[in-house]
Amino acid sequence: MMDFPTFIYLYMVLNTSKYSFLWMLLCCMFIFFSSCKKNKDKPLPQIMLTFPRELDAFIVGDSIPVIAQITHTMEIVSVKVVLVNAEGIPVLVPKYIYPGSTSYALDYEYPITKNLQSGNYSLLVSAGDGSNTAKVYTQLMISGVGRFFEQAIAICQPNSLNTYVYGIDADGDYENILNLDHGYIDSDISSDHRQLYILKPSPDILIAYNLDSLVEIDFSVNASPPYPEFHSVSYFQFSPLAYVPNANGEIRGYNSQGSPIFITPLNTDTIPLQCYRHDNMMLAYCVRRGGPERFIRQYYEGTGVYRAGLKININVVDIFSLDPDQAVVFGNDDTTARAYVYDITGNAFYSEISMPEGIVSQLAEVSTGRYLIGHENGIYLYNHNDASMSLWLSGISVDVLVYDDLSQYVYYAVENEVYVHRFSDAALLQQVLLPYEVANLLIQYNN
Known part of the structure; x- marks a missing residue:
């Protein structure tokens, strides 16, 4: 980086009409690199995290003691504490603190209030001065609550002006959990x-x-x-x-x-x-x-x-991923069902899947490459791995179809009736008669 006397000398040499353009260019470069050097040399807040320690273990319901000493050469504007997953995405609500001083002793109990799944997470402590932010990550092991079924949720419409929500438990009993005075x-x-x-x-x-x-x-x-x-x-x-x-x-x-x-x-x-x-x-x-x-x-x-x-040339009903490069697209043309393998990278349909004659209305993914197809003649099971199509359940035309991957149950609705079948053998387990026609079915888990 040139010093100031050198800069003055170049000014005297180049500040002529002949070299005026070079002089303007040199000025811009001087300002740019001076500002870059200034930002690069600007100190960050210092975070000395003493607790938790690397790979400390906690369980859902605990609070994580977060103890750190944060210092800076200027005012610390904000401090953030948050638990993130392996992708760096927050899984709990962040805690924000605004010290307004050059030194801050962080001592906070960060609660694990959510039903997280067991695994490795990272506690992030960051401190900023309004321009620069320092970050410290500490990997933790969280023992979560096992995932379990809570209820199926049925969205019903008695008319165009009201929407009622019902919860259906594992025994097939239902209750009205929400009434909305608007359409859907x-x-x-x-x-x-x-x-x-x-x-x-x-x-x-x-x-x-x-x-x-x-x-x-x-x-x-x-x-x-x-x-x-x-x-x-x-x-x-x-x-x-x-x-x-x-x-x-x-x-x-x-x-x-x-x-x-x-x-x-x-x-x-x-x-x-x-x-x-x-x-x-x-x-x-x-x-x-x-x-x-x-x-x-x-x-x-x-x-x-x-x-x-x-x-x-189809109306899409659903799209499912097969692998990073391919997806399967289900839909209908003007007269019958169509399905294609979609090359994502090449952006083209490159093969068609043979579908039964008739219209498809609903789909549910059982696992990658296996799909339940709500068809006007029944529910079909398509296995992409061996290109097989079989009639899983005949004689029905479903309005809504959803798969509970934890229990391996199939839920579907026909008008105001909800049916629950075991996937493995299509055995009927429950039949729930609701007061109104079902517009959607959703599965609620604990996490």
Whole structure:
């Protein structure tokens, strides 16, 4: 880096009309590299974490004693304590502290309030001065509560102006757990966030109800102009966001506090109706705005940046991942069911799966490559591994179909009746008659 006398000498030599351009360029470079050096040399807060220690063990319900001495050459604006998973995603609510001094003795009991699964997590302690942030991670072992079935949730519609929610326990008994004085668009559930997501119409609003106290609303988000309409809501296991496509041509993913973390660019040409998670991509089934064309569009999950789009000739019902490079797409054309293997990297359908004649309405994934297909003639089981298609249950046309992977039970609804079958032999276990027609079925676990 040049010193100041050198800089003055160059000024005298170059500050002529002949070298004026070189002088301006040199000034810009001097300012740029001076600022870079200044930022690089700026000290970070110092965090001396004395507890917890590396690989300390805790169980759900404990509190983690967090003891640290934090010092800095300037005012410490904020300190954050949070437990994160292996991907660095917070699994508990962060604790924020605002010292407002150059030294702070952190001594805090951080509660493990959530039903986490057993595994390795990291405690993150960070301290910032408003410009720079220092971070310290400590790996911990958490013994969680085993995952178990809590209830099936049935979303029912007595009419277009009301929505009733019923909980069905493991014995097949049900109770009315929530009455809503509005219509219904779609719903989904996050057992790990303990939230029930419901889209209401006119005006369209995403509402996140607290599963532990359904009278409490964790957050709500209104659809925004110029086209204030929501089309669906999707939560994917091990994903921290609820994804909502809207009529403005974008998809937004909201965290458990209702903040939009994932946002795709506005696209005025197509409207996303449904989204599907695939490895590090988000796939969206879209229709042309004002036209009949249909598309699958790919977005990078980390950034929301558009990658590719494929024009298709079917109405998509569902999409499932086979491996990082392939997905299977189920849908219908104007007359019958269609299914294709989708090459994600090449962005093309490269093989068609033979489907039974008739329309498909619902699908449920049993495991990777095995799917239950709700067909107008019954429920079929498709195994992609050996390309086999068999009739799992005949004589019914289901309105809703969902699979409980923990109990290995199949739940489906026909009008206002919910049926529970064992997957292995299709034996009927329960039949629940609800007061109103079922619009959706969701499975709630403890985490």
